Amino acid sequence: MRITVLAGGVGGAKFLLGLRDHLAERWPDGDGGTTAEVDVVVNTGDDMWLAGLKVCPDLDSIMYALGGANDTERGWGRADETERVSAELTAYGIGWPWFTLGDLDLATHIARSSLLRDGLTLTEVTARLAERWNLGVRLLPMSDQPVETHVEITVDGKRRIVHFEEWWVKYRATVPAQRFIQVGLDKAVANPLAVRSLERADVILFAPSNPVVSIGTILELRGMRQALDRAGAPIAGVSPIIGGSAVRGMADQCLTAIGVETTAAAVAKHYGARGRGGVLDAWLIDGIDEPSARVIEAAGIRTSVVPLWMTDATTSAQLASDALDAAFAVPRR
Structure with a gap:
């Protein structure tokens, strides 16, 4: 079993801990590990x-x-x-x-x-x-070429371009972002090992990471969407939004900056259905967002309603299991 995960930082790490625990039970190797191979394509736009x-x-x-x-x-x-x-x-x-x-x-x-x-x-x-x-996994930077996310903001009436970490950490994203600027993106290409991993994968998962500056940055790399299009594996994503709020971090401020509502359904439609020019086959939402399942399904994305809160190792492993099951339920291309 080959699994490729696209991930950002803290939320991605928590999901991966659950995935590693689940795989050790689902496909054990006899030594406490797993026979499954996991590659993690990690956002480097915050670098x-x-x-x-x-x-x-x-x-x-x-x-x-x-x-x-x-x-x-x-x-x-x-x-x-x-x-x-x-x-x-x-x-x-x-x-x-x-x-x-x-x-x-x-x-x-x-x-x-x-x-x-x-x-x-x-x-x-x-x-x-x-x-x-x-x-227990192989970490793959999304690209070997540098990409830095900068943010256009207005402070004291003056327009400024700051590094994403300054907006995120110093200003705590309280200053509205006018736009995000991916410095170096025009010269960067998707990591060849990441491309190969996607093409060989049996399952592709999107961790519950920021859809704008984490997963979104990875998807913007030259060659990344083409690799996803070529991949025969089903693609399932876990919503980073529960009940209209970001699970971690400040994804809501990032979504607002690009004109996307902070809802599980809006993020699903932002990614888009794979059969309609997007990247998702399946999408996991929390029970509180169940009323939006029909909207997501109408957009061409299979929807699973499961608990999304990763409060401990057990719930994180269960979410990983649910994500894999959602992917397995998608017919192979």
Whole structure:
């Protein structure tokens, strides 16, 4: 069984933890793992160079979570973290004082930056970093070429273009985004290993990640939609919206910026039905959104109504199981 997942950071990590647990039960290998092969195509549109270091927030969130080293209370970064180096950088006036990197986290960024400067691709670097962790999946950056998401905002009457992380972390997305600008997207191509993974997959899943700046960024890469079109595997997505609110983060502000309602049905129609020029065969929504199931079905997308809240390992694994079942229910192309 080959499974390819498109994912962003924190929400994607939580879903992947559940998927890994479920696969160990559904297709066990006898050693506590699974015979299933899982590739995760990860958004790198949040990436940046900061204080001379390459920072990949979504890749790291997933790597730390699957490696058992993440801070579960904050939902991001490393557990048992200290911040002495960031304090010193701030004292020197380097970096962003509102974007604190922990000391253990900084070691990851130093290692990544060193390997990149040695000439390795981001895909190769990610594989090297993942070697120390027992992830149970293969992490694939969406592209080896840099793409940075910038946001146009107005602050104190003045138009500004800021990095997505500044809008997300410093302003907490409280300043309305006029538009998102994908710097470098015109030169970037989909990771060839990700394309190959999609073409070979038995199942393709969209994690409940931000549909605009996570999954949306991945889909905008040259070659990505074509790979999805060629794929014979069914594509099932999990709604990141429950009852008109984002499960995590600030997807509602991102959706508003592109003129999409913050509803499970609107996001499904934003992705579109695969048979009608979109990318979805199946869509999972929560019970609270069941009244919109007919609307989604009318748009050509098979709809499953299941509990979406991932409150613990059990509910996360069940959601992964439901996502696979929804995909399996789609006739092969």
